[in-house]
Amino acid sequence: MLHLTHIYKTFHTGTINETTLYHDFNLSVKEGDFISVIGSNGSGKSTLLNLICGTLQADKGSILLEEKDITNVKAYKRSSYIARVYQNPSMGSCASFSILENMAIAENKGKPFLFKKAVNKDRIDFYKTQLEKLHLGLENRIHDKVGNLSGGQRQALAMITSTLTPNKLLILDEHTAALDPKTADNIMELTNELILSKKLTTLMVTHNLKFALKYGNRLIMMHQGKAIMDQCQTEKQNLKLEDLLDKFNEISIESGN
Numbered sequence: 001m002l003h004l005t006h007i008y009k010t011f012h013t014g015t016i017n018e019t020t021l022y023h024d025f026n027l028s029v030k031e032g033d034f035i036s037v038i039g040s041n042g043s044g045k046s047t048l049l050n051l052i053c054g055t056l057q058a059d060k061g062s063i064l065l066e067e068k069d070i071t072n073v074k075a076y077k078r079s080s081y082i083a084r085v086y087q088n089p090s091m092g093s094c095a096s097f098s099i100l101e102n103m104a105i106a107e108n109k110g111k112p113f114l115f116k117k118a119v120n121k122d123r124i125d126f127y128k129t130q131l132e133k134l135h136l137g138l139e140n141r142i143h144d145k146v147g148n149l150s151g152g153q154r155q156a157l158a159m160i161t162s163t164l165t166p167n168k169l170l171i172l173d174e175h176t177a178a179l180d181p182k183t184a185d186n187i188m189e190l191t192n193e194l195i196l197s198k199k200l201t202t203l204m205v206t207h208n209l210k211f212a213l214k215y216g217n218r219l220i221m222m223h224q225g226k227a228i229m230d231q232c233q234t235e236k237q238n239l240k241l242e243d244l245l246d247k248f249n250e251i252s253i254e255s256g257n
């Protein structure tokens with residue numbers, strides 16, 4: 001459903017700092033895939049997500065999503081069918097708006113939307129049902145400003161709002177990295193439930209090797225702009241955390257980390 005074909009990307013072209021990150025990079029993602037992407041610092045994980053979301057343009061190559069060539073489609077247009085949850089909890093919602101207002105805005109993503117003071121009662125009930133899934137009591141705080149929520153609560157809300165409308169692709173950009181370990185575990189469980197129940201095709205960049213191993217049906221390890229490990233579900237099941245750690249240490253040393 002997603003195909004990146006013959007992707008080339010060089011930064012600082014023509015300068016002393018010229019760095020070629022992607023040289024004929026290819027990636028195919030199947031409908032319903034939940035792929036964990038790990039890799040050393042600077043291996044190209046964020047760049048990969050930026051290329052898919054359109055916040056960065058490849059020098060050469062094409063990106064097809066559900067047969068449609070989106071290579072030159074602007075990022076803001078792609079955001080109506082590609083959902084992205086960021087590392088920073090404050091990036092997925094608007095602090096000065098209430099939970100209710102944030103959910104109404106998220107539900108109208110990509111549509112011409114005139115923000116009204118009153119939100120339809122049916123929609124409020126629906127939003128509360130969605131919030132109940134978080135088990136954080138946010139359904140009783142729908143008029144609270146989002147800026148008053150904790151990082152974990154905000155990230156949980158971002159997971160709900162980003163999946164409120166149908167998306168072709170869900171991009172998780174180290175979305176648990178800023179959370180304490182217990183909250184990160186909870187958000188990861190919630191993420192997995194949402195992905196499985198809504199059958200979302202997902203790419204998740206994470207530095208958490210345990211999460212990468214436990215969740216998803218495919219695991220990719222990036223190094224210097226290449227997928228040096230690409231394990232399907234059965235291969236992944238046989239993979240041990242120690243093996244992953246060993247491989248990770250090897251590439252980290254090579255990258256000077």
Ligand SMILES: Nc1ncnc2c1ncn2[C@@H]1O[C@H](COP(=O)(O)OP(=O)(O)OP(=O)(O)O)[C@@H](O)[C@H]1O
Binds near residue numbers: 011021046048
């Ligand atoms: N906009 C940019 N301008 C110049 N160089 C960039 C840009 N974006 C990424 N790079 C370079 O590309 C390389 C890969 O960066 P990227 O952020 O994709 O790595 P990463 O795997 O996400 O790393 P980390 O795990 O540290 O977040 C790095 O050398 C980085 O400096």
